Amino acid sequence: MDSGTLFNLVTIAYFISMVLFFAYLAARTNSVGLAGNLTALVGLILHTAALGMRWYESYQILGGDGRAPLTNLYESVVFFTWSIVLIYLLLDLKYKQRTVGAFTMPFALFGQLGAQMWLNDSIDPLVPALQSNWLTYHVITCFIGYAAFALACGVSIMYLMKIGKEESFEGDKSKMPGLLGFFPPTRVLDDINYRAIMIGFPMLTLGIVTGAAWANYAWGTYWSWDPKETWSLIVWFIYAAFIHARFTRGWVGRRAAWLSIFGFAATLFCYLGVNLVLSGLHSYGGA
């Protein structure tokens, strides 16, 4: 079996998982939620195998010039979706809030579908500038950070959907009827948002630092204000603002949720928008 086939299976698994989570929202039966989780886990295991397989294939195709599958746009998107599912499952271990799955798996599925439909998945040898171990560390840390922000964004959307209804609801908040009542308590959603950003922020910091180290090693400048670097700093500023907002009243809850969504929009722009709209050093080869 080659990695392409495995990646197709992964996409199917994430699709089924997403459908199951939607069914869970409708049916509100725990077993359906559990099935959604297990399918996501199967998808993640296949996904890990597919990444390993692609790594192995790169050595078969390129001989000694093989490399970790983290070097072009296709590979970065596929690693991004892997990180999203991983972080969702890790947070699920702790919080057991399966409704969050319904707001996470669509990101993962969309990423997989997009990569497979629109992006070039050939395994090409690396141009000299990309032949650096820093590239691997840089991509891993950045994308785990991005994935954590994606999850925080999903949870923030849930928070905003629920908070208005909850505030106007009279009586015991934990007995709120309907779909929104089935969502985790807003307090928990707010907490998961913060927790996910606490994972994402140091990862993004490491991503920026490893990127700077790499640039310094390759060109002799750790920072040159090129659009990609600047946008990663913009994202970093936004989440730094978010973290400090926790200490001042008035910036938790709704505002924190909006800041998190805003932060993820900036993250997406940093990731994709800069390459599509602006120009700079960071163009992905062949994509």
Add this chain to the structure above:
Amino acid sequence: MSEKQTNTSLTDRIWDFFCSLKLTIIILLLLALTSVIGTLIQQNAPAEEYIREYGQANYELFVKLQFIDMYHSWWFIGLLGLFSINLICCSIKHFPRVWKFVADPQLVASPGTLKNSANRAEYAVKEDAAQVSRRLSELLKKEYGKVTETEKDGKSYLFAQKGIYSRFGAYVTHLSILIIMAGAIIGNLWGYKAYVNIVEGTSTDKVWSRSGQQPVELGFTVRCDDFDVSYYPNSRRPKDYTSDLVVLENGKEVLKKTIEVNDPLTYKGITFYQSSYGPAGNAFFKVKVTENATGKVLNLDARQGEHVKLPNGYAFAISNFTENDRQFGPAMQLSVNAPDGKPGRPFVVWKNYPQFDVKRAGIFSFELIDFQEPQYTGLQVAKDPGVEIVWLGCFLMMFGSMSAFFFSHKRVWVCLETEAGKTKIQLAANAHRNQAGFSLAFDEFKQKLDATIENKSPEKEG
């Protein structure tokens, strides 16, 4: 509120302004927002480009607002300055409170702490206080390390803590930002970015600064012995650019290294990075010529564009050369001049296909034996005495933020008092973050505690 404000002095209000976290959030968001400008408007381009794209009036506006080089504009630097002041003031204001946890830990739990902590336990046992204290100390020691015992008002108190350093994580993070900025400033003031092109076989002791196009003396000499491009097999994709560099001082070789992209050479704080390359002067060829009529073979040296004599008044000249002609490898284009000086039709000879030219059936057939194309290697040269400081800052930032986010300061207090022949044990614990996680850990701890007390307590509570 307004009354209070008129009571505080102006300096207090300025101080509060600079310490305020609201200011932090606003500055962070402003930095994010303004940084966008520089990614939309190209930085440091020639004036004509802005005028062509945005018009004269807008260009003048950009110049006034310093959008052309906005990351060095007074307002952006000012924003960064305000940010640093905010950071310093805020840390000065909050640090003493945190330092108090180290200098003056709360060894004796207040009744409030014992009664109201989210994580607490209470027992009453028949054993005497000293014995209970010893056993609890042992348990706490296993979980928390050092245990401090205090006697006060006839009660005995135990105190233990773990992870106090995580309280300092935020401060280490903040300090690291200042360190990184300091490193960047040092690099800007005492370092430079330059470039130099060195033709293979030659050397230089000067490089050209990017900012002023001024020559900068290196203080030593760098020679390039060889430059090479290697390609991936069966492809025109470059695999590596390499230069063999030698550093010379007073004519003596002191350092030798083959540099490539992502692997520079550093000597005396100055680093040379492989950056570009190009042709330098005419290529040099070794050509084997066979006179077809006689079978006579000549080995000749030729330079591109130069006429080389052949027998019987003929001559040839190489007019063009490429290292890679489509997929066929190195090739030269040449023509043979008749004895009357009339140039013949140009034709191509490929190095990898030596027999091909025989088929042309000319008077002479040519083989390309070897060639040498002198090239220059383009090097970026950087001196940055601040870069180590920047890395130190980055390291501290990771270390600081990880300890701030993922660890917490956990404390446990025990109060033992003898009451009506029994020993009353009160225990309270807290963590300064991740309370939910700590509660779970505390529940586990409590089971060990129960076992330690050996379930002798009839009135368990928790």
